[in-house]
Amino acid sequence: MTIRLGQVEIGKIPRVVGTLSSAAALLGFRRAAAVCDIVEVRLDQIGVQTDDWLSHSKAIEAQGLPVIFTLRLAAEGGAWRRPDEERAGFYEIALENLAAVDVELQSKLLPRLAKLAQARRKPVIASIHDFTKTPSRNALQDRILEASQVASLVKIATMITRLADVETLRELLDQDWGVPLAVMGMGELGFASRVKFAKRGSALNYGWLDVAAAPGQPSAAELCQQLRGPA
Numbered sequence: 001m002t003i004r005l006g007q008v009e010i011g012k013i014p015r016v017v018g019t020l021s022s023a024a025a026l027l028g029f030r031r032a033a034a035v036c037d038i039v040e041v042r043l044d045q046i047g048v049q050t051d052d053w054l055s056h057s058k059a060i061e062a063q064g065l066p067v068i069f070t071l072r073l074a075a076e077g078g079a080w081r082r083p084d085e086e087r088a089g090f091y092e093i094a095l096e097n098l099a100a101v102d103v104e105l106q107s108k109l110l111p112r113l114a115k116l117a118q119a120r121r122k123p124v125i126a127s128i129h130d131f132t133k134t135p136s137r138n139a140l141q142d143r144i145l146e147a148s149q150v151a152s153l154v155k156i157a158t159m160i161t162r163l164a165d166v167e168t169l170r171e172l173l174d175q176d177w178g179v180p181l182a183v184m185g186m187g188e189l190g191f192a193s194r195v196k197f198a199k200r201g202s203a204l205n206y207g208w209l210d211v212a213a214a215p216g217q218p219s220a221a222e223l224c225q226q227l228r229g230p231a
Contacts, residue, residue: 010226017205018034020046031060041060041068042070042072055177110126125155141172159185193226
């Protein structure tokens with residue numbers, strides 16, 4: 001199955017997402033210096049008080065790169081430590097103006113935002129993170145099935161502590177979930193696993209544009225070089 005983020009089709013070929021995590025990088029973004037298909041704006045790291053974050057995000061889209069808006073909960077590796085409900089307004093603004101949003105499966109906001117996104121014909125990514133381990137295949141399957149009922153795309157990122165974890169995640173990509181699936185490993189084995197999963201069919205593959213946003217995350221340029229050869 002394929003979906004679209006702006007003008008970029010997701011699902012048939014692996015796409016590289018470049019993550020922006022600082023105000024300076026957001027304000028100074030230039031497509032010519034970025035190696036990616038899509039840009040993720042991590043407003044939890046950048047700071048919701050950043051002046052004109054929306055206009056700068058829209059300027060990125062005007063350069064031809066769709067933007068995924070993320071305001072990540074601290075419980076899943078982000079910097080948002082206020083009540084979950086207080087994020088809703090930011091997500092609603094993002095759905096009105098940007099290509100897609102990323103919301104944690106555990107968030108009570110997800111069903112509401114998914115309904116709003118459907119009305120606006122925008123994709124919602126339901127994300128699942130585990131920074132300590134890779135859960136069992138059955139446990140991950142249950143969470144993917146739950147997420148696929150409301151989301152346009154499901155994203156899983158877990159900590160890899162042994163080679164068997166890589167196999168557990170890889171096997172998820174062999175199944176048809178009815179929505180595109182993005183799978184990533186974190187930790188020392190993270191980089192190699194991300195390249196492997198991208199080649200296996202992981203729909204979105206995240207690399208940093210300014211600073212790593214997760215343990216073992218490669219740069220977007222490194223990912224592109226591994227997947228497509230030298231620029």
